[in-house]
Amino acid sequence: MSDHESVQQLLALSAAGLLDAGEERLVREHARQCAACAAELEEFAALTAGLSALPLPQPPAYLLAQTSALLAAEADRRQAAFLAGAVAVFALVFVLLIGQTLRTLAGDSAAVVWLGWASITSVLGAASALVLASRRRLERSIV
Amino acid sequence: MIYQAAIDENFPVAEPTQVARLRSGDPAALADAVGLYQHRLYRYFLRLVRDAASADDLFQQTWLHVVRQIHRYDAARSFDTWLFAIAHNAAMDLLRKRPGESLDDREFAIPSRAPDALSAVLAGERAAILAAAMAALPALYREALTLRFEEGMKLEEIAEVTHAPLSTVKSRVQRGLEAMRQKLTRRDLL
């Protein structure tokens, strides 16, 4: 490949500032003697300068507000999930403590009855909480 | 480099303290970040997907993703590239579903007339013509050019954002520029 041909491959990248020092030197030295490459390099330079100076498109005015609303809803959802988790852990500890107390005071069978009853009510409670939560999400998405 | 200086002045980036607040889930820090990056992120999407409604959607999706994934962000690395990599993934998901949008690196033919080029020429505005010529390139080439020249990213940063090897990024920038130059010199615009 002649100097001219190999430099031609490098002109765009030179204007883009993406050549290493050696390649850049090769381009500069060749362009000093080759009018065609010098002219092309100038065109690439005009192009990259133009691209760097394109006017910044303005985002629509509502975009920030809409995004904040979306992120607030997300924060809300996460907080609700965290609270629900905390309440569930608290309830579990509470049920187990009562079970333990019953066991020492009234024996194993009383504790088993208590735990059975508590697990039925908690399954029902959790199911209704899930239904309520999905309703609320539905309402929010309609609004 | 001339454009590098201009970019550094105009585009503030999140500082480490802000990023730390963001990681802790501080809503005010999040609002600040959305404001801080709104122009750059919106421009990136607009260049890539070329329509305002999709850019809006992607912008919001990206921040939602940031909120959900901020715990995965490694504070030792650049927040900019992390943010733009999320943006890149969201945009690629959308473009992949779009008929007629090519997302490969093979040889591309430049359409003889960009969708908006004619009206831009009539309007006689050089910047509009450039933007239209860029918009006529395939998506991955528009992306490489906007990240390099509008964002002022280094080769390595573009590679990280786009999950592409350095050589690929380089060739996208090169071929994108070559295609634009050909198109614009034919019209005596350079």
Ligand SMILES: [Zn+2]
């Ligand atoms: Zn030459």
